[in-house]
Amino acid sequence: MSKTPRFVCEMAKLQENLKVLENIQKRADVDILLALKGFALKETFSLMRRYLSGTSASSLNEARVAKDFNKEIHTYLPAYAEDEILEIAAISDTLIFNSLSQFDRFYSQVKERASCGLRINLELDFNLPEHCNANAKGSRLGVVASSLHVIPKEVEGLHVHALCSQNADAFFTLISELEDRYSQHFKQLKWINFGGGHALTCKEYDVEYLIKILKDFKQKYPHLRLYLEPSEAVVHEAGYLEAKVLDIVHNEIDIAILDASIEVHLTDIMLTKQPPKVRGSVKDGRYTYQLAGCSCAAGDIFGTYSFEKPLKVSDKIIFENKLAYTIVKTTTFNGINPANLVLKG
Ligand SMILES: Cc1ncc(COP(=O)(O)O)c(C=O)c1O
DSSP: OOOSSEEEEEHHHHHHHHHHHHHHHHHHTOEEEEETTTOOOGGGHHHHTTTOSEEEESSHHHHHHHHHHTSEEEEEOSSOOTTTHHHHHHHOSEEEESSHHHHHHHHHHHTTTSEEEEEEEOOOOOOOOGGGOTTSTTOOSSEEGGGOSOOOTTOOEEEOOOOSSBOHHHHHHHHHHHHHHHGGGGGGOSEEEOOSOBOTTSTTOOHHHHHHHHHHHHHHOTTOEEEEOOSHHHHTTSEEEEEEEEEEEEESEEEEEESOOTTTTOTHHHHHOOOOOBTTOBTTOSEEEEEEOSSSOTTOEEEEEEESSOOOTTOEEEEESOOTTTGGGOOOGGGOOOOEEEEEO
């Protein structure tokens, strides 16, 4: 195996997740897209394209990556740039606009190339953490009802992304709200994309309820193609970051310095402030360490963890469930080695 730090993608577990998604697609007549913003490891595309309908992209570069997936491509950007939109449109099957001003500005240039839609913001308050609350008050993401007096007749699809690792009951709230507010426009539409944030592959997720909700909706609006675009759920629990202890120092507390860094490899922690799960750590164990990164940044700290045995130099530290929003967000800060990528099994 390659050197640490390394991201290890467990292909059998990834396939297990993909089978859950395939079952949902088949039974609920919904299409599931991989949102590339959370995971875009090309080496896994040949497996994933056997199960998923396509990908969703959020930039020109992601749209280019999506071409390698070689299935449907659905693109949404908070704002398109003049000098990129034609290339994006040429790659994409659907193009989702975040505002009426961008829709009006670009529609005539792209209408022959892609089916155009609008992202709407339902202003749903799920009391979510700030980093993933797309519908927060004052959010730039999607058109709010007060700015949407008319939906232009050229709009062929709606996109709503409001959830964050939530169960089917939250999805029911979302779809009901969408229907209550916008069903009078459904006749003109060809598709609705319900965004990501569906914890479809968590063991607590109520897949049967989701399927029922989607089937009921589809029965009422059979002309609509329905999409979900998860990222986290696709790779949930399907891999980890493995690091190594380089040194152990003591300054009031024991500190293990690793060959990985939150500033480089797990930048998601800086946003979520959620300490990652560490394999083998226990609550109130006999030996407690702060696990710290190898950059010079004072705040480069993974968290404080207890173990039954003392740590020593060269021990492996495994941060669980660390494929989504990590590999795609690594940096070159401090000149620290990038992580190796390993496909296991
Ligand atoms: C528009 C959009 N779609 C899909 C996703 C994927 O969300 P998740 O990984 O929570 O499923 C995100 C995440 O931020 C998003 O912003």
